[in-house]
Amino acid sequence: MVNVGVLGATGMVGQRFIQLLDKHPDFELTALAASSRSAGKRYEDATTWYLDDEMPESVKDIVVCETNPEDMDNDVDIVFSSLPTEFAAKVEKDFAKDYVVASNASAHRMKKNIPLVIPEVNPEYLDMIDAQQKENNWDGFIVTNPNCSTIALTLTLKPIVDNFNVNSIRVSTMQAVSGAGYNGVPSMAIVDNLVPYIGSEEEKMESETLHLLGSFDGEKVNDANFRLSASCHRVPVIDGHTEAIFIELDDDFDIGDVKDKMANFKALPQELNLFSAPENPVIVKEEMDRPQPRMDRNAGNGMSVSVGRLRKDQAFDNSFKYVLVGHNTIRGAAGASVLNAELINERIL
Amino acid sequence: MVNVGVLGATGMVGQRFIQLLDKHPDFELTALAASSRSAGKRYEDATTWYLDDEMPESVKDIVVCETNPEDMDNDVDIVFSSLPTEFAAKVEKDFAKDYVVASNASAHRMKKNIPLVIPEVNPEYLDMIDAQQKENNWDGFIVTNPNCSTIALTLTLKPIVDNFNVNSIRVSTMQAVSGAGYNGVPSMAIVDNLVPYIGSEEEKMESETLHLLGSFDGEKVNDANFRLSASCHRVPVIDGHTEAIFIELDDDFDIGDVKDKMANFKALPQELNLFSAPENPVIVKEEMDRPQPRMDRNAGNGMSVSVGRLRKDQAFDNSFKYVLVGHNTIRGAAGASVLNAELINERIL
Amino acid sequence: MVNVGVLGATGMVGQRFIQLLDKHPDFELTALAASSRSAGKRYEDATTWYLDDEMPESVKDIVVCETNPEDMDNDVDIVFSSLPTEFAAKVEKDFAKDYVVASNASAHRMKKNIPLVIPEVNPEYLDMIDAQQKENNWDGFIVTNPNCSTIALTLTLKPIVDNFNVNSIRVSTMQAVSGAGYNGVPSMAIVDNLVPYIGSEEEKMESETLHLLGSFDGEKVNDANFRLSASCHRVPVIDGHTEAIFIELDDDFDIGDVKDKMANFKALPQELNLFSAPENPVIVKEEMDRPQPRMDRNAGNGMSVSVGRLRKDQAFDNSFKYVLVGHNTIRGAAGASVLNAELINERIL
Amino acid sequence: MVNVGVLGATGMVGQRFIQLLDKHPDFELTALAASSRSAGKRYEDATTWYLDDEMPESVKDIVVCETNPEDMDNDVDIVFSSLPTEFAAKVEKDFAKDYVVASNASAHRMKKNIPLVIPEVNPEYLDMIDAQQKENNWDGFIVTNPNCSTIALTLTLKPIVDNFNVNSIRVSTMQAVSGAGYNGVPSMAIVDNLVPYIGSEEEKMESETLHLLGSFDGEKVNDANFRLSASCHRVPVIDGHTEAIFIELDDDFDIGDVKDKMANFKALPQELNLFSAPENPVIVKEEMDRPQPRMDRNAGNGMSVSVGRLRKDQAFDNSFKYVLVGHNTIRGAAGASVLNAELINERIL
Known part of the structure; x- marks a missing residue:
């Protein structure tokens, strides 16, 4: 099992991430990051749940952390990002130093060496990752999915x-x-x-x-x-x-x-x-x-x-x-990032 | 003032006709035709009114007649048709013997010698009317508006x-x-x-x-x-x-x-x-x-x-x-027929 | 496993019955009855499916039968009824001669000796069944659920x-x-x-x-x-x-x-x-x-x-x-009848 | 004609005020106040218009002023308020020193000496105005309408x-x-x-x-x-x-x-x-x-x-x-305040 986290965990796409990661066979959701207003609270207390299905029991007691790498649990390998574009631009780079960032945000889409991927369509774009890591001197990397x-x-x-x-x-x-x-x-x-x-x-x-x-x-x-x-x-x-x-x-x-x-x-x-x-x-x-x-x-x-x-x-x-x-919000957002991460987990990690 | 009637008067487009003809400066709405179920009743009693504005007072007491020329008041010159296509095919021809039929139905659109007209677009198609009358030996004629x-x-x-x-x-x-x-x-x-x-x-x-x-x-x-x-x-x-x-x-x-x-x-x-x-x-x-x-x-x-x-x-x-x-239902239906009739009234009648 | 059928199988509540009975541990759905228009067709061909979930594979090939006991498979023990009230009045009685009828229709609700039951509320009303069977000389019986x-x-x-x-x-x-x-x-x-x-x-x-x-x-x-x-x-x-x-x-x-x-x-x-x-x-x-x-x-x-x-x-x-x-349409209709049938199956059959 | 203004003119109830005051026989709308973000702009430029009917021509060129009495045109006698409650509490009092304030806000409803009035229901509550003016030493006064x-x-x-x-x-x-x-x-x-x-x-x-x-x-x-x-x-x-x-x-x-x-x-x-x-x-x-x-x-x-x-x-x-x-938003908000003002204009001013 790979430990994973969600950035922007209280928002609507963040909630879809949580829903899709609940009972996932490969990923264990252990970290939830959100704004300072939510940080420090139990996820259940920090969140108005928007989805028709109930909030998974497994996340209710997770204490929300601030959205930066220092506050994220070290054992996490992959973070899913549903951050607003303006925050994602910087924050995702910070995380990419140490984490795999599977992002639904548009901030880094189509930038040089950052793969924009749909696994059924262009999995070979993941080959950009090496260059991305070398260029930035990162241990992690960023992979994005489209709009x-x-x-x-x-x-x-x-x-x-x-x-x-x-x-x-x-x-x-x-x-x-x-x-x-x-x-x-x-x-x-x-x-x-x-x-x-x-x-x-x-x-x-x-x-x-x-x-x-x-x-x-x-x-x-x-x-x-x-x-x-x-x-x-x-x-x-x-x-x-x-x-x-x-x-x-x-x-x-x-x-x-x-x-x-x-x-x-x-x-x-x-x-x-x-x-x-x-x-x-x-x-x-x-x-x-x-x-x-x-x-x-x-x-x-x-x-x-x-x-x-x-x-x-x-x-x-x-x-x-x-x-x-x-x-x-599934195939078009959270599910897209999760499928990207599954492919990365199978092929790269 | 030209006396006019509405065929299909209890339906939704029929009601739009009534709304648009209320207080019309050139047309006096004097006849309302509908199915046998409604015929013989006061319009107000025969109709569930669907429009947001109130049913005009002027039509409430009009007794609904059957949808055929024999039952229509002789003083009517123009009938507006919002009949279902399958009825319109025959009924509009029956009326065209004596009446101007301004139709929103699709039954006769684009047929030979039957003008399909938007007054701002192709008023010259009204020139087909002569041939239509001669061909059918009608005193009236049919003019249609598009979908x-x-x-x-x-x-x-x-x-x-x-x-x-x-x-x-x-x-x-x-x-x-x-x-x-x-x-x-x-x-x-x-x-x-x-x-x-x-x-x-x-x-x-x-x-x-x-x-x-x-x-x-x-x-x-x-x-x-x-x-x-x-x-x-x-x-x-x-x-x-x-x-x-x-x-x-x-x-x-x-x-x-x-x-x-x-x-x-x-x-x-x-x-x-x-x-x-x-x-x-x-x-x-x-x-x-x-x-x-x-x-x-x-x-x-x-x-x-x-x-x-x-x-x-x-x-x-x-x-x-x-x-x-x-x-x-205004420019795209009842209003289209009414504008056609206004043009006909100005140019032909 | 008890074989069951659905009366009114192509309607919206009928479809909910099918959805709830799919993979049911106690009931095997083997018969689907609907109007003459549908009878004789495969269920998939006879039905416009209205529910968000897909039509269960298990019912697609069932041939729809007419809505009367003679046309129903003999092996069926319970029929679920979502018939329109006007049909249900007679048809459910016909079925009750030989079948357990778990009905969502209002035709027989609150009639003498016909239990109107919510299992959590008044299961003891099922005690009326004996009198119902004796009075009518039926082998089966009717149980209804409320509105x-x-x-x-x-x-x-x-x-x-x-x-x-x-x-x-x-x-x-x-x-x-x-x-x-x-x-x-x-x-x-x-x-x-x-x-x-x-x-x-x-x-x-x-x-x-x-x-x-x-x-x-x-x-x-x-x-x-x-x-x-x-x-x-x-x-x-x-x-x-x-x-x-x-x-x-x-x-x-x-x-x-x-x-x-x-x-x-x-x-x-x-x-x-x-x-x-x-x-x-x-x-x-x-x-x-x-x-x-x-x-x-x-x-x-x-x-x-x-x-x-x-x-x-x-x-x-x-x-x-x-x-x-x-x-x-679940707790308030099809699910109510199914729960009634489960209680009957546990306690009476 | 009495000159009137609207406080909170760019909001939804503010727009209803403008719609109802357009072509009003007794009131001339001459002043529109809104937040600093809008102040100084033409009303048309400051406003996203929300109503189905078009913005009245008469207000498009009015320059929006700040929401305080100093910035309001002196010739105005009545101001209509659709301010948010938290602002209304203070601002309406400021205006009441010199203006009649007909308010749809809840801030002063049911307070001592402030009439809460529906003209068809309790017009006699306007008799509180004298005491209100004396108590506060105001030339104007506040009248409110209910929720x-x-x-x-x-x-x-x-x-x-x-x-x-x-x-x-x-x-x-x-x-x-x-x-x-x-x-x-x-x-x-x-x-x-x-x-x-x-x-x-x-x-x-x-x-x-x-x-x-x-x-x-x-x-x-x-x-x-x-x-x-x-x-x-x-x-x-x-x-x-x-x-x-x-x-x-x-x-x-x-x-x-x-x-x-x-x-x-x-x-x-x-x-x-x-x-x-x-x-x-x-x-x-x-x-x-x-x-x-x-x-x-x-x-x-x-x-x-x-x-x-x-x-x-x-x-x-x-x-x-x-x-x-x-x-x-008409009888329940802007229209209520306007009718209050019409009664005040008829009986008091």
Whole structure:
């Protein structure tokens, strides 16, 4: 068992980390860090629990520590970070001197030598770690996962780019309110309404996806060479991002073939049988009105992305459309970091 | 004053007709037709009123008649139809023998010699009426308006196609539940959820838009020659369809120019000062998080379409993106038919 | 293993039965009955699945039969009924000739010799069964469970009436839309809205609760002798009824004592360790803003009722107030029938 | 025309003040005060507008001033306050030296010599003003209106207490999210959920209602002598509080008589024909499923309270039940202060 900790443990993604790490076969959650306001208190006393399932018994009595390496238990090997970006920039570097940092924060994504990884998509980017450690003279290192809407999209694109020549992609999202954090979206903003804007989200989707689906040449990442445009919108859904995708290929194709490639997609996490790896990273639904966020977000314990309405686009040559739903705080956040850590634990530690 | 009637008067769009016709300066609402179950009753007794505003006093005592021309008051000149498609196919033809039928139903849209019209977009299609009357030997005629999501989209496209060479359009919609009728979307289907499918909606948007933005050569309509693909989704919003639009032009352009053309767009209904014509068919919002359905659906008394997030698409050459909100049961249904009737009343009757 | 069947298997409560019976240690689900439209089809083909969890594999291939005893597999011993009231009246009697009928329908509730039972509250009412069988010359019998809002209320009242003299109760409910069936509440009726009326609900709560908390003298039930008034309202929540309760006792009391009696309440199902019996029928929450339906409906696998805001009522002598949340389609419907069947299986079969 | 100002002008209730004062026949809105962050800016630049209707043109160019009397235009006679309680305590006193303060804040409610007034209920409490001015040596004075849920309840109780002997009242509320301010209720807290707790709300309802329905003896208020208990809950509704009420009278009564007294209730504001006074302070609905917040909150321009489901309570002697809906930010907040000011303007200034 590897001892692990959570940074930002009282927040919503922090709570998802705790939920996913409870009874984990490889990781023992022994440290919880949060702001000074919480530090020194029992976790149960420091936290308003936001999730539908109960707070795990195992964390209730853990005393919350300050968010810096000196206050973290020495026996911890991996820390999961759901810190706000502005804090993550410095704090994650401090931890990386001695700890493996599996981060859901955006602060270090796509920086030189810092792997941005989805285990099913680009596990080879972990090869950057050596250079990262040498460059910084760190014993630990930082690994990041992408933005929530990027992860769901990229997982479904992987079997496509592996088998077809993609020319262009447009994606329009309908994102859950949990993606903005517990206090992020006031009810006054979203009841009988939607908000067609999410700060920096389109930029993240457009850049991270091309990075993830690019190639690492041993020194740097060369972005994938198709074009990708995103329009991002917030809707009154608690959990589960929905995305409508328009894809243009370079060549003619068979839509049944696209479907098969998605439905049968398996990758390294499935081969290694990692604990959080879903049996199917992508599930293809046949019903004409699926996927739907409330019905499909928990597929594969929240780690599968559900795809539906896969259909030829009659308006454009070589084109098709589909809709996906992915759980934004599991596969799109805490679960992404945990799966990264499982891969690291299997391959590197 | 022209006497008018409403077919399908107890339904949701029927109620919008009644609301819009109350205190109308040109039209006097004197006849209300509905199913046999309602016929013979006072309108107030026959109807569960669904709108937030009160039922107008003027209609409460009107006795509902059966939905056929023999039962309709002879003094009526125009009937507004919000009949279900399957009934509309025959019934509207029966009425067209003697009445002007301004229809929101889809049964006769885009059929030969039946104008599908948005007054700001293609008023010249009304020239089909002569041929329609001759062909059928009717004293009256049928005029239709497009599907709700088509109208909002096409209104914003008109100033674009008039000023730029459009190559392709993708649109992803987030549509209000009222579009499916009062009982159309169960709450179980949409609370904390969305439904990524609306029957026939994508086909309607794709075909009607090209038809509306095409040209009438005196005999037939030649569709516009750009390509258009739609993905349609239902969200938990009462009224107001939101659409995210990706447009590719043939040539380079100035985004400020696009904005000006939209913001300054005026057309025949504005020139004629038709009663239901909004001052601005398209309103361009500057706030980064608008338009929003609850905030913007009532702009221009529900007859304006609000556009926002107009921005260059960095991923594609000659491309831009925007978001629109339009009121689906006013501009997208009853108001569309009423404006058509106002134009007909001004120009033809 | 006892073979069991479900009547009304394609409906929402029918689906909950299937979910709760999947992998049940005592019951083997072997028969599914539904309307003629579904009969003859595989269950998976006959059903639009409404629940968030996937349809259990074990039922997908079961061929749906007609809803009458002749078409039901002979090996079945218990049938669970979620039939609409109007069908249940006759059909359940037909089945009772040979089967144990555990019914969630209201048709036979509180009729002479037909037990209306909550296992934690009045298991002794099962003693009516002998008389029921003799009177009708049946080999089987009917057992019913109460209305959803009644069950949650009565479970929390049981430890109170057992320990204090209750004078009067007022209850105001905020009920989930699932209680009305999948198509029961249109989204147009409930988004940004609530409906302060549920047909017959207040009458059921007022009569069933007094019946359940009364006493069975071997021949008939003598109602409890306190007074109870209900006001019932529908709110935009998928699952989980919330109820605000005002109680007046005959005598002074200690609020801590009320809390202890509720929190420590255990009854026969807990003693017998019935499979669906929750460890605690009533859970008392300490947080000032709980219970909440989305957070607490699944407590005890949906079989516990959560109570909170237990406080003295300063306005009235000998009075207190509290709020409860119970899962309306688990503890309040399918789970109630299953627990009844478990008790019958343990004690009678 | 009397010049008026608004304190807390950028907040949600502040915006309602602006909306209600736009085109007011007696009041000219000339001053807008807000926090230092907004002071010095044009109102349009300082404010994110939250209401569905557009920001009135007349206020866009008003330069926001600091919230103290020195920075307020001298020509202003009345200031409307929607300040947070903690600021209101001191600031309203500062203004009262020279201005009439019509306050929606709770800071000075029910304090000695400060009238807490609903014009239809207890206009005579304005007689406290003389003593207030003398005691404080002020040229101006403070008048307050009650809490939103109190106002709706008390308006419907007034015709009852005037005509019947009320023994006791229990009320269970289902309150809109706007009552907590724009950022008050996160969407994560309320989508597919409700929150059965609103801080201090029950205490306010219980104390303010008895105060308003008491009597002013020239020196102090003697509370009404019935008993009142409240249970308060937040539901996913934008505007419009719903309340379920259980009333016990001392004597037998005729339910039709109760209905008539409510439906025909008129009071001083109606006699004086005050601009914001609704024709009917209480509207009695006959439909079995009304009032509903989305349908009825705007009755009487948001100044009427709608009552429905008025029915005998069969469980208790001399008792009846009903449900009300009132607009919480119009009649329950800004509109209440404006109506108070209209009465003061008519009677005192």
